[in-house]
Amino acid sequence: MGDNRHPTGVVFAEIVKANIPVQNGVIHLIHKPLMIVDxxxxxxxxxxxxxxxxxxxxxxxxxxxxxxxxxxxxxxxxxxxxxxxxxxxxxxxxxxxxxxxxxxxxxxxxxxxxxxxxxxxxxxxxxxxxxxxxxxxxxxxxxxxxxxxxxxxxxxxxxxxxxxxxxxxxxxxxxxxxxxxxxxxxxDRVLGVPYVTILEKLKTDPLLNDTFFLGSRQGFNSQLNKTDKKFTYFVPRNKAWSDAKISLPSVIKKLFMPQFTYHRGFLDLLV
Known part of the structure; x- marks a missing residue:
C-alpha cells in the first residue's frame, strides 16, 4: 500500500548475501529496504x-x-x-x-x-x-x-x-x-498482434462467455475456427446479455434454453 512518499507496488531488492543460518530460520541480506523505490x-x-x-x-x-x-x-x-x-x-x-x-x-x-x-x-x-x-x-x-x-x-x-x-x-x-x-x-501475450481465430477469441475472452456458450449449440461455433474464410462478427459481450435479460427476460431465457433451436438463426444474423 502506498502513500504520498511511497508508491504503491512491489519493490525489488538484490540479495547480497544469501542463506545465513540462524537457530530459528535463515537470513538473506539485501541491498536496500523493500520500501524504497529507486x-x-x-x-x-x-x-x-x-x-x-x-x-x-x-x-x-x-x-x-x-x-x-x-x-x-x-x-x-x-x-x-x-x-x-x-x-x-x-x-x-x-x-x-x-x-x-x-x-x-x-x-x-x-x-x-x-x-x-x-x-x-x-x-x-x-x-x-x-x-x-x-x-x-x-x-x-x-x-x-x-x-x-x-x-x-x-x-x-x-x-x-x-x-x-x-x-x-x-x-x-x-x-x-x-x-x-x-x-x-x-x-503473458503481446498486445496488438491478433493470432487467434474468432473461435479461440470467444473461448479465451471472459467478456464473451455468454456468446460462446450460445454458439456452442447446433454447431454454430465450428465455422469460426476456419482460416480459409474471413468473418466479421458482431459479438454481444456478457453485459449486453445481462442488460437484455432485464428488458426482455422471457425472450433471453428461451434463447439460452437447449430445447429452443432458433438461436442458431439469431447468431447467423450477427456474422
Missing amino acids: FTVKQFIEYKYKDKEDGILSKFYWAIQDLGDAGQEFLRTIERSNEVTLFAPNNAAWDDANLKNVMQDRQRMKEILDTHLVPGQSLSVDNIISRNRKQLFRVPTLAKRRNLYFNVLATKTERILTVEGGGVNATVVQENFAATNGIIHII
Whole structure:
C-alpha cells in the first residue's frame, strides 16, 4: 500500500548475501529496504533485465532495442513522463511464431510497443478494479486511437486481471511493480498482434462467455475456427446479455434454453 512518499507496488531488492543460518530460520541480506523505490520504469527495463537472458523482460528489452531510433524514442517517452503504466510482455509471449514477420515491420512494431504504454496515469490493479466495477474501464494508450480494456475475474482465493489491446486478450501474470514514475504489470501475450481465430477469441475472452456458450449449440461455433474464410462478427459481450435479460427476460431465457433451436438463426444474423 502506498502513500504520498511511497508508491504503491512491489519493490525489488538484490540479495547480497544469501542463506545465513540462524537457530530459528535463515537470513538473506539485501541491498536496500523493500520500501524504497529507486528505479524509473525505463531503468527497471534496462538495468534489471538487459544483461540477463533469463530475466523475465529480456526479450521485451531486445525488441525495443531492435527498433533502433524508434525504440529509443519509446524509452525516452517513458523516461520523460511523470506517470505511466506499462504492460510488459514476458519472454514466453515473444516466442509466438506469428510475431516473427511482424517484428520485421518497424512501423508496426512501434505501434505495437505504444499499445503497451498508458501515459499520464499510474494504474495499480486495485485502481483498475475499482474503476471497472460500474462500467467497462478503458484507457487510451500511446498508440493513436488504441485503447486498453480491462476485465477482472475474482474468486474467494484469487483475482485475475485481463487486458485487451489491438484485438488481443492478455492476462496479468505479475502485477504492481513499483517505479518512481509509474507502475509495471507483466502480461503473458503481446498486445496488438491478433493470432487467434474468432473461435479461440470467444473461448479465451471472459467478456464473451455468454456468446460462446450460445454458439456452442447446433454447431454454430465450428465455422469460426476456419482460416480459409474471413468473418466479421458482431459479438454481444456478457453485459449486453445481462442488460437484455432485464428488458426482455422471457425472450433471453428461451434463447439460452437447449430445447429452443432458433438461436442458431439469431447468431447467423450477427456474422
